[in-house]
Amino acid sequence: MTEVPQPPHKRRAHTSTRDLERYAGLFAERTTVMRSSAMRDLMAVTARPEVISLAGGLPDTSTFPPQSFAAQMTKIAQESAAAALQYGPTEGFDETKDCIVEVMAAEGMLPDPDDICITTGGQQAIDLVTKTLVDPGDVVICEAPTYPGAVPVFCSYQADVRQIEIDDDGMRIDLLEELLEELRAEGRRPKFVYTVPTFQNPAGVTLSLERRARLVELARLHELLVVEDNPYGMLRYGGEALPPLYQLDGGDFVIYLGTFSKILSPGIRLGWAVAPPPVLEKIVLGKGAADLCTSTLTQFFVRQYFAEGGWRRYVEDLVELYKGRRDTMLEALTEHFPAAATWTEPAGGLFIWATLPDYIDTGDLLAKALRSDVAFVPGTAAYVDERGKNSMRLNFSGVTDAEIREGIKRIGRVIKEQVDLYETLAPSQGSAADALAGSPKSEPGTPGREAEDVPVDSVVVPFRQTGRQ
Amino acid sequence: MKVAVLKGGRSLERGVSLRSGARVEDALDRLGHEVVPIDAGADLVKRLRAERPDVAFVAMHGAGGEDGTVQELLELLGIPFTGPGAAACARSIDKVLAKAAMRAAAIPTPDSFAFTQTAFRDLGAADALGDLEGTLGFPLVVKPSRGGSSLGVKFAGAPSEVPGALVAAFSYDDRVMLERFVSGRELAVSVLGSEPLPIVEAIPAEGDPYDFEARYEIGRTHFVCPADLSPTERAAVTDAALATCQALGCEGFARVDLILAADGPWVLEANAIPGLTDTSLLPQAAEAAGMSFENLVEQILHLAMAPSGVS
Numbered sequence: 001m002t003e004v005p006q007p008p009h010k011r012r013a014h015t016s017t018r019d020l021e022r023y024a025g026l027f028a029e030r031t032t033v034m035r036s037s038a039m040r041d042l043m044a045v046t047a048r049p050e051v052i053s054l055a056g057g058l059p060d061t062s063t064f065p066p067q068s069f070a071a072q073m074t075k076i077a078q079e080s081a082a083a084a085l086q087y088g089p090t091e092g093f094d095e096t097k098d099c100i101v102e103v104m105a106a107e108g109m110l111p112d113p114d115d116i117c118i119t120t121g122g123q124q125a126i127d128l129v130t131k132t133l134v135d136p137g138d139v140v141i142c143e144a145p146t147y148p149g150a151v152p153v154f155c156s157y158q159a160d161v162r163q164i165e166i167d168d169d170g171m172r173i174d175l176l177e178e179l180l181e182e183l184r185a186e187g188r189r190p191k192f193v194y195t196v197p198t199f200q201n202p203a204g205v206t207l208s209l210e211r212r213a214r215l216v217e218l219a220r221l222h223e224l225l226v227v228e229d230n231p232y233g234m235l236r237y238g239g240e241a242l243p244p245l246y247q248l249d250g251g252d253f254v255i256y257l258g259t260f261s262k263i264l265s266p267g268i269r270l271g272w273a274v275a276p277p278p279v280l281e282k283i284v285l286g287k288g289a290a291d292l293c294t295s296t297l298t299q300f301f302v303r304q305y306f307a308e309g310g311w312r313r314y315v316e317d318l319v320e321l322y323k324g325r326r327d328t329m330l331e332a333l334t335e336h337f338p339a340a341a342t343w344t345e346p347a348g349g350l351f352i353w354a355t356l357p358d359y360i361d362t363g364d365l366l367a368k369a370l371r372s373d374v375a376f377v378p379g380t381a382a383y384v385d386e387r388g389k390n391s392m393r394l395n396f397s398g399v400t401d402a403e404i405r406e407g408i409k410r411i412g413r414v415i416k417e418q419v420d421l422y423e424t425l426a427p428s429q430g431s432a433a434d435a436l437a438g439s440p441k442s443e444p445g446t447p448g449r450e451a452e453d454v455p456v457d458s459v460v461v462p463f464r465q466t467g468r469q
Numbered sequence: 470m471k472v473a474v475l476k477g478g479r480s481l482e483r484g485v486s487l488r489s490g491a492r493v494e495d496a497l498d499r500l501g502h503e504v505v506p507i508d509a510g511a512d513l514v515k516r517l518r519a520e521r522p523d524v525a526f527v528a529m530h531g532a533g534g535e536d537g538t539v540q541e542l543l544e545l546l547g548i549p550f551t552g553p554g555a556a557a558c559a560r561s562i563d564k565v566l567a568k569a570a571m572r573a574a575a576i577p578t579p580d581s582f583a584f585t586q587t588a589f590r591d592l593g594a595a596d597a598l599g600d601l602e603g604t605l606g607f608p609l610v611v612k613p614s615r616g617g618s619s620l621g622v623k624f625a626g627a628p629s630e631v632p633g634a635l636v637a638a639f640s641y642d643d644r645v646m647l648e649r650f651v652s653g654r655e656l657a658v659s660v661l662g663s664e665p666l667p668i669v670e671a672i673p674a675e676g677d678p679y680d681f682e683a684r685y686e687i688g689r690t691h692f693v694c695p696a697d698l699s700p701t702e703r704a705a706v707t708d709a710a711l712a713t714c715q716a717l718g719c720e721g722f723a724r725v726d727l728i729l730a731a732d733g734p735w736v737l738e739a740n741a742i743p744g745l746t747d748t749s750l751l752p753q754a755a756e757a758a759g760m761s762f763e764n765l766v767e768q769i770l771h772l773a774m775a776p777s778g779v780s
Contacts, residue, residue: 359636367640425636
């Protein structure tokens, strides 16, 4: 194994116990909710090269042609080196915003470029929106499970996070309505509803049209903001596209978050937020405080890349590639996961969410899986509470077909060992009926369900009913 | 002196080990030693042969580094190394073997039963689980026999929780231990050579006393060193820890974890390679004894170069 070269004469003074106590006395209250854990250490092991990692959320950047990258960067160096190496406006360059308008138009939206703030990745957009809207103790509503990367953001602003169960059609809006009523009775007003309505991370499900309409209606009724995070909308592998919430609402109560990470590259760290002008103004002020501006260089790169006009073709290539990988993973799941497991069948995006019998803790399962050199994200990462213990997120975009097959085979083997063991330990409890208890699914065992009501974007089906849609 | 720092490896505690290793390297560097950091992988023997270090500092935790594997290799290669020898490591990391050694030496340790997966699969051991109520009682603690930190350790508050806890523990090892839960103050005694360092007490800052993960976090657990104990209590705890090191054959250094209950100390386990990170207990204990981290590292090296001062 090669060693990372050490800087010479490293002379950092050691932290003594007294130092620790002293630092601990200086930490802000919000750091108490930023937790490290043994489980996080476990995730460090997933980075070993021999591990097949289905844990990441990585797009496959190897598909981007290096010659094209080199040509564009050369052009920037030759034609606009000084400007590209300079600071830029906090809200981003107009020319890059034009590219964003083009991307949003491709999904049926017509934003005013003045409503856009370019951010350092979509992650910063989530951070800035929360920073702008949330005081400690304020209620933020999101899906259960939600995007694992949003959890630490909400927690670090000390939000009171409420998670709403999802099913095949996305967030249960009826439960959202109940919660809103409850909060109103308590005299509390939630600040926003955060949702990934299309090909949700981590569950892969998509909010139905009917629920989209109702959500937008509720936002108006309660005068609350909906934060629509849409990194995956263009990665559709089947079915008809549904209108984004932003389009349905017209941008009055919906803040839209987008990113180039999944359609171009996460390494360029370019995302954006579209918000009503008064909100945007605060977001831009917050962004100025955070990092002055988003990388000028990568904004130039996007402009250059879009000027060539091939971006849609590249997205089509990605869709082709990921669709194949999703199919490979679904086939492998059918072949290798035990009867008691269920999983989503996403019509787009990067993830499949699998749920195991409730006696299996996927955190412990990960430790066992790592002994077989395979990794996934344990479900608890997608919740602020103890839920999700028996679920896992599986990524299919950043791994090859061969790795997917082998990885799922290995995970299937360790699950089977645990199922067998449990059935030996508790013969009366380990039956398949009990094992079907799980999260994002609606009556998966109901006969005829598929025939009468096949959702466009996702269906959770038990083993042996799994098939192409 | 040329010191190879062995760290990382394939264990689940790789992350902690890398932090321990980095801190040790830094201290060795400050002490003026020539440091050779080695992330223990398939080329470990080749690298050790090529580098020919005077001594190896073992900063590995968990499987591979703390179970005697690396120690056995170092013994074979004739390279002196820090911490206990291969046999002591193998005994300490295996809670079942360690308990047997402790019982043989009349050291108080909570009652327990150990099972392998085979026992359940082939011998119908599940049928015996009902007897736990009358023997260990509830709540009880289920642990993987080999494994460090809190991974896979679960409380079972009732018989119905035992199967799930067993499945979890079996994720980490093929043998698990069910142990009587002893309630009391949580203490750790670090032993350097044959000298006990000041005792550390871990006081959970909040919430669930059964949350093992909280113990490893600053802010969620408060550590007091030296622990506020009466002279009698201190003597009883220290004696139990030293006897444990002796029973397991731990030379160099080790950390013994105990519970101080109303009826005296109960030894839970000994760690042959305790953590050496910024938040680890051994460095805290050394500091309370007036020893800087550099002093501690120097002492550990010294013990490795001139062993067998301990019986």
